[in-house]
Amino acid sequence: MRILDMGDAAFSVEFGDAIDPALQARVNALDVAIEHARSAGQLDGVIETVPTFRSLTVIYDPLQTRRASLEAALRDLIAAADHAPASDGRHWRLPACYGDAFGPDLADVAAATDLTPEAVINAHSTTEYVVYMLGFLPGFPFMGDVPAALQLPRRREPRLRVPPGSIAIATGLTAIYPWESPGGWHLLGRCPVPLFDATREAPALLAAGDRVRFTPVSADEFDRLDAELKAGQLDPQQWCTPVGALA
Amino acid sequence: MSALEIRSPGALASIQDVGRRGWRRIGVPWAGALAPQLLRIANTLAGNDVLAPAIECFDGGQQFVARDGAVRLAVAGDAQLEHLTADGKRSLVAWRSLTLADGETLRVVTTGAGRLAVVAVFGLDRPRVLGSAATYARAALGGLDGRALQAGDRLNVIEPAPAPEQHLRQPPTPDAGPIRVVLGPQADHFAPASLDAFLSAPFEITAEADRMGVRLAGEPLVHRDAAAREIVSDAAVPGAIQVPGNGLPIVLLADGHTAGGYPKIATVITADLVRLAERKPGEQIRFVAVSVAEAEDLARAAEHSLQASLGDIVPLAGDGVIDLDALYTCNLLSGIIDGREDDGDTA
Numbered sequence: 109m110r111i112l113d114m115g116d117a118a119f120s121v122e123f124g125d126a127i128d129p130a131l132q133a134r135v136n137a138l139d140v141a142i143e144h145a146r147s148a149g150q151l152d153g154v155i156e157t158v159p160t161f162r163s164l165t166v167i168y169d170p171l172q173t174r175r176a177s178l179e180a181a182l183r184d185l186i187a188a189a190d191h192a193p194a195s196d197g198r199h200w201r202l203p204a205c206y207g208d209a210f211g212p213d214l215a216d217v218a219a220a221t222d223l224t225p226e227a228v229i230n231a232h233s234t235t236e237y238v239v240y241m242l243g244f245l246p247g248f249p250f251m252g253d254v255p256a257a258l259q260l261p262r263r264r265e266p267r268l269r270v271p272p273g274s275i276a277i278a279t280g281l282t283a284i285y286p287w288e289s290p291g292g293w294h295l296l297g298r299c300p301v302p303l304f305d306a307t308r309e310a311p312a313l314l315a316a317g318d319r320v321r322f323t324p325v326s327a328d329e330f331d332r333l334d335a336e337l338k339a340g341q342l343d344p345q346q347w348c349t350p351v352g353a354l355a
Numbered sequence: 356m357s358a359l360e361i362r363s364p365g366a367l368a369s370i371q372d373v374g375r376r377g378w379r380r381i382g383v384p385w386a387g388a389l390a391p392q393l394l395r396i397a398n399t400l401a402g403n404d405v406l407a408p409a410i411e412c413f414d415g416g417q418q419f420v421a422r423d424g425a426v427r428l429a430v431a432g433d434a435q436l437e438h439l440t441a442d443g444k445r446s447l448v449a450w451r452s453l454t455l456a457d458g459e460t461l462r463v464v465t466t467g468a469g470r471l472a473v474v475a476v477f478g479l480d481r482p483r484v485l486g487s488a489a490t491y492a493r494a495a496l497g498g499l500d501g502r503a504l505q506a507g508d509r510l511n512v513i514e515p516a517p518a519p520e521q522h523l524r525q526p527p528t529p530d531a532g533p534i535r536v537v538l539g540p541q542a543d544h545f546a547p548a549s550l551d552a553f554l555s556a557p558f559e560i561t562a563e564a565d566r567m568g569v570r571l572a573g574e575p576l577v578h579r580d581a582a583a584r585e586i587v588s589d590a591a592v593p594g595a596i597q598v599p600g601n602g603l604p605i606v607l608l609a610d611g612h613t614a615g616g617y618p619k620i621a622t623v624i625t626a627d628l629v630r631l632a633e634r635k636p637g638e639q640i641r642f643v644a645v646s647v648a649e650a651e652d653l654a655r656a657a658e659h660s661l662q663a664s665l666g667d668i669v670p671l672a673g674d675g676v677i678d679l680d681a682l683y684t685c686n687l688l689s690g691i692i693d694g695r696e697d698d699g700d701t702a
Contacts, residue, residue, distance in 0.1 A: 112540035115622030116650030118592045120540050125587055158379045158590040160614055165590035167379070170625060170654040175647050243588065243614030246382045246494045250588065287494055304381075306484050306496055312381035 109186060111179060112163075116170045117155075119179070121186055122163040127252055127280060131162045132240055136317060137192030138164050141185040151181060159316055160241045161250070197239065197317035199349040202284075202299050204233060204275055204322035205330035210298035213263075217277070217294050220260055229324060231255045232275075232296060237282055239318040247286040247304030247312040251320055254280050266292035273298045275322065297322075300334040301344050313344055357424030357457070359476055361508040365416025365463060367565070370498040370510075371473075372408040375487035379613045385593065386489035386497065387609050389566060389632040390471045392527075392661050393431040397475035399665050400429030400452045400521045408488035409475040410504065414635075415465035419474065421455035427515040428453055428461055432472030433526070437462040451522035451671055452477075454515060468529045469633030478513025491610060519670040527664060533641040535627045536596065537650050541618035544583040545598070549576045553620055557639040558604065564636055566610040571640075575602025576620065588616045594623035608632055624650035626657040 112120040121138060124131045139159045145151050153173025158165040168178060206229045207214045218225045237251035244250075254277050262278045267290060270276070274285045276293035285291060286303035299322070303313045314320065325333070336342045361368070373394065374387020388394040388411050395405045403409075410417075415435075419428060429452035430436060436447040439460035446464075447453065449472060455461055466472050481488035481498065490498025499508055542550060558573040576598050578584045584600045591597065595607045597617040606623060623631055624645065634640060645653070 113537050113622070113647055114540050114590075114592055114619075115537045115594050116624050116626075116647055116654050117594075118590075118622075119647075120589060122540075122589070127587055156377045156379055158613065160589045161587050163589045165592070167592060170651040171658055174651050241588070241614065242380065243382045243590070244612050246378075246496075248382050289493070304494065306494075311378070311383070311485065316380075 109190065114165065116175075118165055118167045119175055120163045120165045121182070123189075124162045127161050127240060129238055132159075132238070132316070133192045134189045135159045135162065135164050138185060138189035141189060142166070142182070145181075145185065151178065154178070158243070160243065197315065197319055200314065200318060200320045200347055201323050201349070202301055202320060202347050203325040203330065203333055204297045204299050205325050205327055206233075206275075206297035208327065210327075210330070211275070211296040213276075213294040214296050217258070217260065217296065221257055223257065228258060228296070231258050232277070232282070233322045233324050235321070237320045239314050239316055239320060240281075241316050242312055242314065245285070245287050245289055247314070249283055249303070249314045249318075249320070250281055251283060252281045254282050260294060262292040263294060266290055267295075270295065271298070273300060275299055298330065300330055300337055301347060302337065356511055357426050357514045358422040358509045358511050359426050359428075359479070360420040360422050361504045361506060361510075362418035362420050362460065363416060363506050364504040364508075365412060365418075366414035367503055368410050368412045368417050368474075369490040369492070369503040369566075370408050370479075370481055371411045371489045372487055373406055374489045374609060375485045375491075375497075378485055379590070382613050383485060383494065383496070384491065384610055384613055386491040386566075387487065388473060388489075389609055390432070390473065390629040392629060392657075392664075393471060393473040394475070395661065396450070396523060396664060396668070397429045397431035397473040399668050400431065400450070400523065401427055401475035401477045402452070402515070402518070402521070403475055403477060403479070405665070407475065408479055408481045409473050412463050412466075412472045412474060414470050415463050415472075417463040417474070419455075419461045421457050421459050422509065424457050424514040426455045426512055427477035428455065429475045429477075429521070430461075430463065430472055431475070431523070433467035433469055433529070434472040435464040435467065437464055450526045452520045454520065470635055471629075471633050476510065476512050477515045479510055489609075493610065521668050522671040523664060524667050524669060525664075527660070530630060533643040534631050535624045535645045535650065535653065536621035536642050537624060537647055538621045538644050539619075540589070540622075541586060542620055544579055544586070544618035545620055546577045546579050549578075550620070552576065553604075554642055554644055557641055560634045560636050560638050560640065562636045564634075566608055568605050568607045568611050569631060569634070571604045571606065573603070576604065577602060578618065583618060585616050586618050588614050591615050591619065592622065594625070594628050595619045596621045596623065606631055624653060626650070626653040 270291035275297045278293040371388040374385035430449040434449040495501030558571040561570045563570040
């Protein structure tokens with residue numbers, strides 16, 4: 109563990125530099141411990157924390173507190189996080205329409221990995237992914253790990269416009285783009301379920317620690333789900349299985 | 356109820372407050388005014404709550420028209436203004452409030468030394484989205500329909516009771532010194548000679564400079580080795596200076612990504628972030644390193660001088676006509692305006 113400087117209003121508690129569920133468990137343990145301390149009226153001046161794959165960033169108001177005093181106050185919480193067990197997130201089975209216009213890179217990925225498009229879809233949709241962190245864009249989930257057979261570097265030419273809902277892979281990670289954005293990942297398909305809605309109590313659909321699997325659906329089924337979701341006739345929670353309810 | 360019509364948004368204008376806190380963990384940046392100091396001064400001049408939403412303007416060209424009654428505005432930032440009335444136009448300096456009668460126009464002609472001006476509007480209120488009215492266009496949050504202002508937009512405001520206009524007697528003076536940074540979090544990803552070059556060589560502000568960040572040009576920085584060009588993504592904060600594989604730094608600002616996979620060589624300190632955001636394309640900057648504790652002291656000193664400025668806001672003498680004192684003060688500071696030049700146009 110080391111503490112990295114991030115200016116006069118933040119610092120990062122770094123537990124390692126790999127993508128590893130054990131590191132994520134320590135990050136989340138410290139995150140939860142800081143949240144508890146703040147609820148108990150401690151750690152004045154902390155504005156928010158940002159959990160990532162391997163580090164927890166603590167953002168503070170330099171007018172209210174100082175790095176040195178926060179670091180001292182966090183010492184015991186950081187030590188305790190070193191022995192954290194992995195936490196159980198929610199389980200999601202999200203619909204995915206693979207290929208054609210929704211997955212313009214499916215054929216290229218198949219060619220680059222020496223698989224058929226069907227085998228790519230099968231490998232991607234039969235793997236359970238962990239949500240490591242949210243970031244880059246509101247609600248954007250960094251999920252892993254993609255099966256070794258599908259792991260490719262990012263595209264050499266990033267796209268200027270990746271459509272919202274795009275399901276993409278790069279290196280050992282997979283993601284769903286909540287917004288239209290530039291992007292360098294390979295697009296395999298599209299998910300109709302909105303990942304971010306500012307009017308929901310929890311605006312991001314997914315949370316770090318959640319588990320996600322994709323269920324292939326036809327283009328017709330995608331259109332039906334998309335229309336019903338946009339009309340407010342479907343609740344995205346229907347794709348969530350409460351912990352403990354799995355067979 | 357009167358309304359402010361945006362006749363022209365100029366280069367870029369959007370509604371901002373101090374931004375939304377607490378949502379970076381789900382990828383939502385703070386957004387908010389790039390120059391919160393200007394937001395607080397403008398709101399105080401306008402008679403608003405100091406943290407009320409206001410209009411952030413880039414580079415001038417903005418035109419605002421009062422509709423269905425009077426509208427009180429206030430402008431903070433080094434900007435040249437024109438007040439268009441039925442009788443003609445008059446030039447004004449910023450750092451003051453101004454009440455437009457129905458149908459009158461305020462033009463932000465150009466900004467001076469910096470790119471930013473904040474126009475506060477008396478009684479402007481916008482719905483809070485995730486705790487803030489700040490516009491974050493990429494996710495369509497806040498502001499007006501989640502986007503930057505466009506010609507023809509109308510904002511409903513409260514019609515002001517007659518009151519003396521306010522001004523800031525001694526506007527803050529620009530600081531020409533280097534931009535101060537705290538090295539890290541990934542300074543160790545760079546060759547030692549390159550770290551020295553980062554703190555000694557000049558960098559130029561490119562045209563790719565907006566609310567998300569500022570791309571710099573200059574002698575490319577060199578990563579320690581090929582593996583050091585990327586990191587496993589971690590969090591980024593406003594002020595973070597990320598260096599992608601091409602070696603050219605990008606300073607992240609209020610709308611910048613919350614996480615990223617490029618190493619970050621340093622972080623611009625809170626007190627100097629606005630000084631960077633204000634710089635115009637083509638200008639050169641240099642960086643100098645300070646410690647975390649020094650940077651915290653500088654943040655407190657900056658807040659102290661802002662409080663002094665807020666306390667220096669007083670009723671404007673000779674309300675309703677050009678304030679020659681303020682004009683000459685600005686003239687001395689910026690050397691841009693000749694106070695006599697506009698007499699012919701003065702109503």
